Amino acid sequence: MSASLNIPERLRRLRSHAWLRTLVAEHHLRVEDLIWPLFVQEGEGLSTPIEGLPGVVRLSIDRLVEAAKEAASLGIPAIALFPVVPVEKKSDDAREAVNPDNLVHRAIRAVKKAVPEIGVIGDVALDPYTTHGHDGLIDSDGDIANDATVAVLAKQAVALAQAGCDIVAPSDMMDGRVAAIRAELDAHGLAKTVILSYAAKYASAFYGPFRAAVGSKKSVPLDKRTYQMNPANYREALREVALDVAEGADMVMVKPGLLYLDVLSRVKDSCDLPVFAYHVSGEYAMLKAAASAGMLDEKAATLETLLAFKRAGADAILTYAARDVARWLQSK
Numbered sequence: 001m002s003a004s005l006n007i008p009e010r011l012r013r014l015r016s017h018a019w020l021r022t023l024v025a026e027h028h029l030r031v032e033d034l035i036w037p038l039f040v041q042e043g044e045g046l047s048t049p050i051e052g053l054p055g056v057v058r059l060s061i062d063r064l065v066e067a068a069k070e071a072a073s074l075g076i077p078a079i080a081l082f083p084v085v086p087v088e089k090k091s092d093d094a095r096e097a098v099n100p101d102n103l104v105h106r107a108i109r110a111v112k113k114a115v116p117e118i119g120v121i122g123d124v125a126l127d128p129y130t131t132h133g134h135d136g137l138i139d140s141d142g143d144i145a146n147d148a149t150v151a152v153l154a155k156q157a158v159a160l161a162q163a164g165c166d167i168v169a170p171s172d173m174m175d176g177r178v179a180a181i182r183a184e185l186d187a188h189g190l191a192k193t194v195i196l197s198y199a200a201k202y203a204s205a206f207y208g209p210f211r212a213a214v215g216s217k218k219s220v221p222l223d224k225r226t227y228q229m230n231p232a233n234y235r236e237a238l239r240e241v242a243l244d245v246a247e248g249a250d251m252v253m254v255k256p257g258l259l260y261l262d263v264l265s266r267v268k269d270s271c272d273l274p275v276f277a278y279h280v281s282g283e284y285a286m287l288k289a290a291a292s293a294g295m296l297d298e299k300a301a302t303l304e305t306l307l308a309f310k311r312a313g314a315d316a317i318l319t320y321a322a323r324d325v326a327r328w329l330q331s332k
Contacts, residue, residue, distance in 0.1 A: 268313025
């Protein structure tokens with residue numbers, strides 16, 4: 001054996017035992033960091049698998065309530081609801097989005113009645129409700145009408161809050177929507193309702209499985225890149241965040257998460273609000289596909305991925321793996 005090196009610092013000393021690695025870990029992933037996105041559909045007793053999203057299902061309201069109870073029992077603090085709107089209720093003007101008795105509003109009321117302690121996040125967006133699958137109304141020139149869309153989004157946010165939603169989350173990327181939503185909520189006596197803004201939502205190729213899940217694939221040749229962010233830009237994300245903070249957002253989101261950890265880190269450094277990240281459907285599906293092919297250890301790879309979100313600055317993470325992760329963390 002060769003002579004010992006004269007090294008003043010040996011960093012491996014702090015890696016020598018599992019308990020010591022835990023003790024000196026700079027970041028931790030907790031069940032309390034997780035938000036579970038759930039898809040709700042019409043019907044009863046239904047749990048329909050979603051092609052392209054292994055382990056994820058569309059749930060009828062009764063089954064959704066069961067899932068919410070399970071989430072609460074696991075310590076998951078909140079769920080995010082996304083409706084699968086029947087085709088016959090879609091329209092060019094997305095009128096079903098503000099129907100007080102629509103699918104998602106009935107689902108919110110059922111969940112809050114059965115599991116009042118769990119937080120419910122409602123998606124403020126028109127794409128599940130439009131016949132064309134876009135996040136806004138289309139004007140006579142064939143473009144997304146920003147201001148007209150914002151007016152509907154503000155009404156949708158009020159309807160969600162009146163149904164019992166704790167957090168409304170505008171994900172549309174229209175200009176000025178946070179200010180309009182805050183004003184409309186306050187005008188209706190809903191000042192306690194939290195706004196989680198999808199402040200930096202990119203026009204990503206990784207949303208495909210989600211769009212299939214809610215049935216919002218585009219049916220007109222309009223480009224979502226006219227309102228969602230260019231993946232090439234991060235300074236623009238900081239401008240978007242600053243505007244939403246000034247308009248009254250309580251929390252901000254970066255979406256997607258895994259491919260935009262640099263943006264997430266810069267956003268966290270730039271504002272004092274809680275910053276969330278969305279582990280989107282395509283990112284989740286890649287892990288599942290690699291694991292099913294024997295290329296990755298699913299548990300280890302998923303936990304490492306979500307820890308990367310935390311390291312980059314995420315205060316909370318929306319992930320379809322939330323239930324599995326909660327179980328893994330509890331068993332650990």
